[in-house]
Amino acid sequence: MKSSTLVAALSLVFVASTPAFADVTREQVKTELAEAIRTGDVPVGDFGQKLYQLSPDHYPARSVQASLTRVQVRGELAEAIRTGDIFVGDFGQKLYEVSPGHYPARQVKSNVTREQVKAEAVQAIRTGALASRDFGQTL
Secondary structure, X not given: OOHHHHHHHHHHHHHHHOOOHHHOOHHHHHHHHHHHHHHOOOEEOOOOEEXXXXXXXXXXXXXXXXXXXXXXXXXXXXXXXXHOOOEEOOOOEEHHHXXXXXXXXXOOOOOOOHHHHHHHHHHHHHHOOOEOOOOOOEO
């Protein structure tokens, strides 16, 4: 691919991805494109990868910004251990599932209101759709 075609295509990508399309000057687009080329932040191929991902040795290292502090992470881990909300083994089970007697009971939140349950019960009584003692049978 010719470099002029690449530059034109990348210019269109940056201009189209800018929220305030009418407020962007040609110089701003050129500056953003030059910065993207310099850092490898340019999409390549059909898989959405960027140049810096394909050739990390050719571009400056990226700094990763942590969203939580060390203290917050340690607090979350302590809470997960206390409640058994951590995975164990190879089967994707959590500690509270493996040994529920060692952890506090879990509150099940319902997305149905009390009024809705009452209305369903009245409807079931009216239509005879209540379960009987016989398995699989309704009244």
